[in-house]
Amino acid sequence: YNLKEHKFVHTGERKFACDQCDKAFSLAGNLKKHKFVHTEEFERRGEFVCDQCDKALSYSCNLKRHKLLHKGERQFACDQCDKAFSQSSHLKEHNIVHTGERKFNCTQCDKAFSLSVSLRTHKLLHTGERQFACDQCHKTFLQSGHLKIGSLAAPIAIKLSMSQVT
Numbered sequence: 001y002n003l004k005e006h007k008f009v010h011t012g013e014r015k016f017a018c019d020q021c022d023k024a025f026s027l028a029g030n031l032k033k034h035k036f037v038h039t040e041e042f043e044r045r046g047e048f049v050c051d052q053c054d055k056a057l058s059y060s061c062n063l064k065r066h067k068l069l070h071k072g073e074r075q076f077a078c079d080q081c082d083k084a085f086s087q088s089s090h091l092k093e094h095n096i097v098h099t100g101e102r103k104f105n106c107t108q109c110d111k112a113f114s115l116s117v118s119l120r121t122h123k124l125l126h127t128g129e130r131q132f133a134c135d136q137c138h139k140t141f142l143q144s145g146h147l148k149i150g151s152l153a154a155p156i157a158i159k160l161s162m163s164q165v166t
Helices: 003-011 028-038 040-045 060-071 088-099 116-127
Strands: 132-134 157-159
Touching: none
Parallel strands: none
Antiparallel strands: 132 157
């Protein structure tokens, strides 16, 4: 998987076609993963496959929950704000925001966070590490999310080695 292939995700071009059915994919890796559904080994495993993305799950209840992501259904609503989630585990994680509990502490300053991922992101401020750069202007960012992809012409995040960061 590389940046050249990644750009096809945004263009919608699907040049990797399955030779056994009518599905096509923007990434070669996704086609390779999909082809497994046509094998005898797959049939013996008894996995449950999403008909929209070919993700294989072990149990039908997991497939049912997974399909909610494609529908955008968010049946688990927070009773303290207007946010809703597709999975109960995501709601449980969100509820920490309302308790004020911050058990993830930065060792370099006095900040504390409710989620470990927030602490990891915060630590980048101390290191100054800017791993993501715009492929058009080469401006660097701490997080890939800071590169907004608003249109097909928008910059795409590329991960750089530290020797390339300006």
